[in-house]
Amino acid sequence: MNWMPAVVFLCVCVAIALVRVGIGPTVPDRAVGLDTVNTIVVTSMVLLGAAFNEALYIDVAIVYALLSFVTTLFIARYIEKGKF
Amino acid sequence: MPNTITYVLIGIGLFFNLMAGVGLLRFPDVYTRLHAGTKCTTFGSIFLIGAVVLQAVAAWISGGWGSPDSMLALRGVIALAAVLLTNPAGAHAIARAAHRSGVKPARAIVDDLEEAEVHD
Numbered sequence: 001m002n003w004m005p006a007v008v009f010l011c012v013c014v015a016i017a018l019v020r021v022g023i024g025p026t027v028p029d030r031a032v033g034l035d036t037v038n039t040i041v042v043t044s045m046v047l048l049g050a051a052f053n054e055a056l057y058i059d060v061a062i063v064y065a066l067l068s069f070v071t072t073l074f075i076a077r078y079i080e081k082g083k084f
Numbered sequence: 085m086p087n088t089i090t091y092v093l094i095g096i097g098l099f100f101n102l103m104a105g106v107g108l109l110r111f112p113d114v115y116t117r118l119h120a121g122t123k124c125t126t127f128g129s130i131f132l133i134g135a136v137v138l139q140a141v142a143a144w145i146s147g148g149w150g151s152p153d154s155m156l157a158l159r160g161v162i163a164l165a166a167v168l169l170t171n172p173a174g175a176h177a178i179a180r181a182a183h184r185s186g187v188k189p190a191r192a193i194v195d196d197l198e199e200a201e202v203h204d
Binding site (some may be wrong): 001008009010012013016017020026027028029031032033035036037040042043045046047049050055058059061062065066068069072073075076077079080083 | 118122133140163173177178
């Protein structure tokens with residue numbers, strides 16, 4: 001199996017989502033773009049784990065998914081209340 | 085046979101991830117962008133991680149009970165569960181925070197949620 005073209009394609013998707021992070025008119029727009037980037041990075045880490053046949057990369061993906069969830073919740077709380 | 089199914093799954097997953105990026109650029113306001121950016125990536129992640137798990141399970145079956153591909157399959161399932169549990173909750177939190185901070189939907193006429201919060 002050749003996984004690397006799929007990973008390169010996901011990098012293109014991350015670049016497209018980063019454009020929204022850059023130009024987003026409001027703060028929730030940037031948060032949405034960051035959430036999308038996080039999900040695509042988790043998926044590409046799983047694909048890299050399959051490409052290099054390393055189960056350790058998928059462990060990194062699991063921890064990254066949970067930490068990005070906590071980050072998203074904190075950003076949402078900051079948008080809502082203006083403080084932490 | 086598993087290789088063909090894996091390539092089809094990868095194609096579907098990459099298509100939906102690309103649609104997430106395009107929708108994120110093209111849609112008019114936060115709430116519609118949230119639809120594109122969250123649901124499309126979740127659906128695409130199901131297919132992409134499913135392709136990894138399918139390939140690892142096929143190698144596990146052909147490689148015997150104690151083969152190292154079992155770790156790849158089981159951890160892929162755990163990563164998929166983490167994505168599926170955390171992604172909708174994060175999207176809901178962002179949408180609620182955006183609405184409470186005063187971001188209006190584009191070209192909206194009726195906002196039932198705002199009226200419900202006023203009468204609350």
